[in-house]
Amino acid sequence: MTGAQDSGSDPAFAEAIRDQAEATIAMRRDLHRHPEVGWTEFRTSALVREAIVALEPDTLRFGATLYDGLDRLGVPDDEILAAAMGRAAAAGVSESELEPMEGGFTGLAADLVGSGPGPVIAIRADLDGLPLSESDADTHYPARAGFRSQVDGVMHACAHDAHTAVVVSVARALHRMRDRWAGRVRLLFQPAEEGTRGADAFVRLGLLDDVDAVLTFHILSNVGLAAGEIAPGVSDMLPTEKFVVRFTGTPSQFASSPERGRNALTAASGVTLLAHAIPKRPGSRSMINVGRLVSGTAANIVPASAVLTGEIRSDRMDEVAELAAAFKALSSGVASGFGVESAYEVTGYATNPRCDVGLMDRIAVDAEHAGLAVREPVSLGASDDASLMIDRVQQRGGVGTYVAISGGAYHPHHSPDFDIDDRVLPAVVELMVRSVVDLSGSGIPVGT
C-alpha cells in the first residue's frame, strides 16, 4: 500500500486528477442528453473512440472488427439499429465513424501501457441507456439544468453515462502519468449491459484472458450507501438468464377453417401460465418472469406467431440452469402438443462471483485516499454482466471486484426520475486511478 500513499502526496498526481473533474461531469451530461440503447451506442462509441485515440493506445479494437465474427446476444431488430444510427448521424457522427459499427457493432477495447512491465488491469464501463422516457418535471435536476434526454423514449436511468465518462477520464489521467505506473491497463467500453447482453461477447473475445485484476463498478442509489460512501465490493449478485421464445404455428381463417390453424398464441399463453408451475427449491431466490407476450394479428385469424420475453433469476447458478432447461422443455412440450414450433434463444445472462477480499482491502485504502468513506461490502440483489468478466479473470488466477458507489439518495434505477449527484464523479476517477497505480506498483493481491 506504499504506492497508494505515495501517489496521494504527489502534487503531479493530484493535478492530473483535478484537471479531469470538469471534463468528467461535462461528458456525463453530454452522454445523458444523447442516450442510446444496447448495441446502438453509435454516438457514445464514437465519442469514446475519439477520446481514447488521442491517448495513443497500444491497441484499439472498434466496430465489426472488434467482434471478429462472433455472435452477440440480444442484438435488436434492423429497424431499431437503423433508427438509432440515423439519430447518431443527425447528432453529428460522421459517415466514416458510423460505417464500422453498422449492424450494431458498438463498444471499444483499448490498452494503455505504463512504464515497464507490470500486471494487466482491466477497467469496465457500460455504455447503454434504457428504453424509457425521461421525466421533464421541474423537480428532476437534468430537466431543470438542461441536460435531459433529447431522445424520446430513451434515457440514461442507470448511470451508465457516468460510468463511461469516469473511465474516459481515468484513461486520460493514466495516460498523463504513464510514468507512474507499470504494466497495461485494458479499457473495456462494453455495450448492452441492460439485459446482461454485452459482456458475454467481450469475455468470449478473450479480452479478459490475460487480465490480472478487473475493476468494475456501479453508481447505485438503492444499496444503503450515503452520499460520498463506497463499498469496495458486493455480495449477492443475482445470477440470471434472459430469453426469448418464438412460437411458430400456422395461420388460418378462423371462421371458415380453424382446424387448419396451429395456434401459436394457445401454445404461448399455455407456456406463460404453466411456467409458474416449474418447481423451485424452497428458500432459494429463484424466480421466472414472462415480462412480455406479443401474438397474433386480427380477431378473425388463428394466430400463427407469438414472441415471449422472459427472465430467470436465482441466487443459485445451478438453479438458473435447471429452470432454463425446464422452461425450454415446457415450451417445446406444450408447443409440440399443439403442432407448433418453439425456439428458445438466450439473450443475456449474468453470474454471481465473489469479490476478492485482498483486492477489496486495497481499494478501500485507495478510496479513503480519494476522500471517499468506505463501508462494508453491500448486498446487491441485482444482476450485472460485469460478473462474467470477474468470473473469467478469477478462473485464470486473477482477481476482481465490483465497487459500489453512492450516487446520492435519489429515485430508483430504471425510473423516469432517476438521477445521480455527479459531483462525486471526480472522486471516483481518482479512486480508479489510485487503484491502478497502487495495483501496478505492488503486485496484484491474492484473492481469497
Add this chain to the structure above:
Amino acid sequence: MTGAQDSGSDPAFAEAIRDQAEATIAMRRDLHRHPEVGWTEFRTSALVREAIVALEPDTLRFGATLYDGLDRLGVPDDEILAAAMGRAAAAGVSESELEPMEGGFTGLAADLVGSGPGPVIAIRADLDGLPLSESDADTHYPARAGFRSQVDGVMHACAHDAHTAVVVSVARALHRMRDRWAGRVRLLFQPAEEGTRGADAFVRLGLLDDVDAVLTFHILSNVGLAAGEIAPGVSDMLPTEKFVVRFTGTPSQFASSPERGRNALTAASGVTLLAHAIPKRPGSRSMINVGRLVSGTAANIVPASAVLTGEIRSDRMDEVAELAAAFKALSSGVASGFGVESAYEVTGYATNPRCDVGLMDRIAVDAEHAGLAVREPVSLGASDDASLMIDRVQQRGGVGTYVAISGGAYHPHHSPDFDIDDRVLPAVVELMVRSVVDLSGSGIPVGT
C-alpha cells in the same frame, strides 16, 4: 315378404311366441334386480348360458376361451372384478360356472341352426348395467313392484336387461320352430356396451365375418317414439372414442424438496384445460370431454400420478380420429414439458354406419305383423358399439340395422328413475323372430 305373412297366419308360430311372453318379462325383472357393470356380467352370463345350452346350439363360446387371448377394452380393476364375482357367487352362481369367467371374461356367442342351408343372421344383446344407484321412490315402478336393483350403486338404467331377456326368448322361439327357418342364427350376448367397450372384441374375434345380416336394437325413451312404435333403423349414430390417460411423475415431500417432484397433477390439469383449445371444424358436432380426474394423495406431497378419463364425440369419423391424435399429442407434449410420463389408452369406441334401406323395409313389414306401429328412421344422436358390428357386416357385403323401439315415455336413460314399460317385450320378441324367419326364407335384402 311372403314368408313373413305366412308365419303371421300360422298358429304354431303364434304359440311359440306367446309361450315366451311371461318368461321374457320375468327374466328382464330378474336381471333388473341383479345388475352387473361391464365385464362383470357374471350372473347374467351364467343365466344366459344355462338358457342357451338347453337349446342345443351348434356352437357355443363362453368365458376366457371365447376371447381366445385377445385384448379387451376398458376392463375394470381387479378389485371391481372380485367384488362383482363375490356378489354373483352370493347370488347362487356356482364355482364351476364362475371359473371360466375369472378375469371378467363375460358374454357368450352361440349359433342355432335351422332346417337346411341359408344365410347367417346375427342378433345382438348387450348385458351390462350402470354404476348408478336406483331410485327407491314410490313413483318408480321397479321399486313399487319389488324388482328394484339389489346392488347398491349398480342399476339397469339403459334397458340392457330387457335386451338380454328378449334375445333369450327369441332363441327359445327359434329353437322351437327350427324347421321353419333355414341357415344359422348367431346369438351375440355382448358385455360392456356402456363406454362402447365390448363390441370391439366380438368383431375382432371374427364373429361377424360370415354374417349376412346383423340385427341390433335398442329400447329407447328419448327419440320421439310413442308407446308401441318402432323405427326400423336410425341415422346419426355418433362416432366416439373413450379414453383414459395416465400421468406418472415423481412424488416428493413438498415442503422440503418440491424440486425433486415431477408433478403429475400439473400435467393432467394442464391437459384438461388445454384440451378445450384443440380446434374443431366449424359446424361439426365435435366435442371433447374430460369427465373425471383423480390425482394425488395428500396436501403435503407433490402428486405423482393422475388419471384422466374422457371421451371424444363427433358426427365425423375422421374428426374423431383427428381429435384423438391431437389429445394424445397434447398429453404427451404437456407431460414431457414437466418431466412426466403419459399413456393414452383407448377404452372404447363406436362408429356411424348407415342402416340398410332394404333391410329396414323388411323389418318394417315384420314389425307391423308383430303388431307394432312403424315410424320413419329416427335420429339417434348417441353412440352404441353395435355400430362396429354393422360396419363389419357391411364391409363383408352383408346388411345391418339398428332398430329403435319405444320403451314408453319415461325418465331419461342413465337416470336413477329410468324405467321401461316391459309389456312391449313380447312384441319385440315376435318382431325379431319374424325377421329371422323372413330373412332366412327369402334371402338377405341388398343394402343401399
Add this chain to the structure above:
Amino acid sequence: MTGAQDSGSDPAFAEAIRDQAEATIAMRRDLHRHPEVGWTEFRTSALVREAIVALEPDTLRFGATLYDGLDRLGVPDDEILAAAMGRAAAAGVSESELEPMEGGFTGLAADLVGSGPGPVIAIRADLDGLPLSESDADTHYPARAGFRSQVDGVMHACAHDAHTAVVVSVARALHRMRDRWAGRVRLLFQPAEEGTRGADAFVRLGLLDDVDAVLTFHILSNVGLAAGEIAPGVSDMLPTEKFVVRFTGTPSQFASSPERGRNALTAASGVTLLAHAIPKRPGSRSMINVGRLVSGTAANIVPASAVLTGEIRSDRMDEVAELAAAFKALSSGVASGFGVESAYEVTGYATNPRCDVGLMDRIAVDAEHAGLAVREPVSLGASDDASLMIDRVQQRGGVGTYVAISGGAYHPHHSPDFDIDDRVLPAVVELMVRSVVDLSGSGIPVGT
C-alpha cells in the same frame, strides 16, 4: 315487372348506363391504388362527396355532423387516424375537405329524389380496405396493370373499392334519368365494414328507419358463382361479435418485489386459454377466437397491462349473446382472481337476417335484363354488418337482400393476391339502376 322490361328496351336508359362503364372501372382502380382502413377513409369519402355533391342531392350528411355525437365502434387510435389523414392530405385532399372528418368521421349519406312520390330505396357501399400488404407479383393483375396499392400495409382485398365505385356510378345514372323513377334513393357509403364496425352507427342514426327496401351487395370470389353470375340473396350470414378486453394490473420490478405486482399477462393468458372451455351447443357453428394478445414491456417487469382482441361467431344469435356473456364473466372472474381489472368492449357485430324472397325474385329478373346469369341464393358462411341494415328495414316492415356477385374465380378474400375481374362492374351498375327503377315504379314487393 313491367318497369324493368320497359327500361330495358329504352335507348336513353342504355345510354345512361353505358356512359358510366369506363368511369366505374377507373374509379375502382383509383380507389384500389389508395386503400384506407376503417374509419380512416378520408380520401375515399372526399372523392365520393365530390361526386355526389355534383348530383345535387336532396340531403347530404358528411363528417362529424353525420354522426351527431353518436359513439362509434372500433375507431382506431389517434396515431393511426393521424397517419392516414396525413396520407390523404399528401394525396391531394384539401384541408377544408379533411377538417370535418377529423377524428375518423368518414362516410357519407345522401338522398337523391326521383320524379314524384314513391318508396325510399337504400343502397349501401362499404369504403374500407384491409391492413395487408398487396402482392407485387407479376401474376397479380393490379401490380401488372399499374394500379396496385400505393400504401404499404393497406390493401383493398375485399372488393370494397368496386362496391364504392359501383354505387357512385349508380347514383350518377339515376340522377341522369331521374324522371324515370319515383321516390327517393338513399345512398349509404358506410365506413369500417371490416370488423363489422360501421353499420351499427348508420342504423342507430336512423338512416334505415324510413327505408322501404335496402339493397346490399358483395362481389365474392368464394361462393361458387362463375364469372357473370349472381345470386339475388344469400343464406347463412354469420352472426358475430368482435371485442377487445383490456386488463390492467400493477407493474413492479420483478426481481425485487414481484409480490407487489398484479400481473395482467397472467390474467390475460389465463382467459385466452380458459375461453376455449366455455361450452357450446353440440352441432352449432359457435366459435370463439382470441386473435391477438399484446402484453408487457420488458423481461424484468411484471406486466401491468394486456390487450386481447377476439371474436365470437355462431349460426345462432342467442348463442353469440351467451358466449359473449360467458367470455365477459370469465375475463372478470379470472382477472379478479389476480387483483387485475378487466374491461370488455364490443368493437363490432353482425346478425343473420333472411333475404326477402319477393325482393330476390325482382332482382333476379333485373339481373337477367342486365345480362347477368342468375343462380339460386348461396350460403355465405361469413359475416357482414349490412345484416344490421337489413334487420332494421325488415323490423320496420320493409324488405332487404344481400346480392352476391361473382368477381371471377380469383384468390381468396383478405389475401395479398385477391383481385376481381372488374369488367363485370358495368353490369352490376346496370342491375342496381334497373332494380331501383323497377322497385320505384311498381311498389316494393312484400317480404316472406
Add this chain to the structure above:
Amino acid sequence: MTGAQDSGSDPAFAEAIRDQAEATIAMRRDLHRHPEVGWTEFRTSALVREAIVALEPDTLRFGATLYDGLDRLGVPDDEILAAAMGRAAAAGVSESELEPMEGGFTGLAADLVGSGPGPVIAIRADLDGLPLSESDADTHYPARAGFRSQVDGVMHACAHDAHTAVVVSVARALHRMRDRWAGRVRLLFQPAEEGTRGADAFVRLGLLDDVDAVLTFHILSNVGLAAGEIAPGVSDMLPTEKFVVRFTGTPSQFASSPERGRNALTAASGVTLLAHAIPKRPGSRSMINVGRLVSGTAANIVPASAVLTGEIRSDRMDEVAELAAAFKALSSGVASGFGVESAYEVTGYATNPRCDVGLMDRIAVDAEHAGLAVREPVSLGASDDASLMIDRVQQRGGVGTYVAISGGAYHPHHSPDFDIDDRVLPAVVELMVRSVVDLSGSGIPVGT
C-alpha cells in the same frame, strides 16, 4: 437448578422413573400395532383415559364434552369415522367407552395436582397415525419384532405412538411423586396433529390460557441429532395453512347438452394451474401445493363437483395469510368465471413461535441429568401445530419450547420404513419428569 440436581440424586425419584421404563416401551408398541388417523384415535384415547383415570386427576375432559360444541378442523367423513370406530370396537374398546367419542371427539385433557401452590405446566402428546401402509420387510424392526401395524393403510410413521406412551408414563411418575412438586400439570393428549388440525381446538377451548410453561416435544430422525442427543428447542418451525376447496357446478349429459353444464373440473384445474402464478416474495420460503384433486364421475358427464386439497407454507406468517387470501380470491374468481361455486375451508394451520431461551436452558440441564447429550437448537423446517400452543402461552406471558429428541438415524418420517429406537423413551420420560419438578420448584424462567 438446585431442584433438578436434588431430584437427580434422590433414589425415590430414580425408582419412580425406572418403574415406567418397560411400560413406556410396551405401550408405544401396543399403540404402534393399532394406529388410528386424526380424529379417529378411539382406541388410543380410551387407553389413555383408562391410564389417567387411575391417577385420580383433579380434572379430566374427554369425548364430545371436551370440545364443548366447538368446531374442529379437518374432521374426516362419517364413513371413515365409522370404519375406525368399528376397528376400535373389534379391538376390544367397550361401547360405553366409545359412545362419548362418537363423531370423532377423541383426545383428552387432564390436570394432576402436586403438593401446594405452584405454576401450571402443560405437556402435550399427539395421538394420531398416518394413512400409510407399514413396511413388512424383514429389515423393518417392528415387522421383525411383531409389533407392525395391524391396520392395513394406517401406520404410526411419525412417532406419535412414542409421544403418547411417554406422556402417560410421565403422568404416572408425577402422580407417584406428587409430594415432590407443586402446582398443576396439564396433560394434553391432542388428536389430529397430522395436517396440523387438532391443536386449534385445544387452544380455542382455553386449555392453554392459564399455563405458565408448555412443554412440547418430538422424536425426530431428520434434524441431525445422533442417538441419545436432544436439542432443548428448535428454530424454523414452518407456518402453514392446509385447506380444501370444494367446487360445485351443474352436471349435464356431455354429448347432448354440454352448454347446460357448469364444469367444476374446468374451474378446479384452472385454479390448480393458476395458483402457481400467485406471486411470492423473493427469497421467502413461500410455497403453495395442490396435493390432491378429485373430480367428476364418467367420461360422458360434465363434472359437477371437484375437491382440491392443498397447503401453503412459508417462513413468514404474513405471507401465509397473503397467499391464503390470494388462493381464495383466485378460486372464487375462476369459479365465478365458469358459473361454478367455490368454498374454501381451512383444515389446519401452524405458526412459528420462538422457543424461550430461559426455558431451553433449564431443559438442557434437566436433559443432562437424564443422561441425554444436549445440542444447540436445531432448524426444524417443518410444521407442527404445537406451535399454536406455544404461541398462546407466550401471548399470556408464559413460556414454551419444542424439544427435539433423536429417534436414532432411521428412515424418513412419513415413510413405510419409518422407525425409532424406542430404548431412548425412558430417558425422555425422565427428562420430562425432571423438567416438571424443576420448573415447579423454582418458578418459571422468563422467556427472552
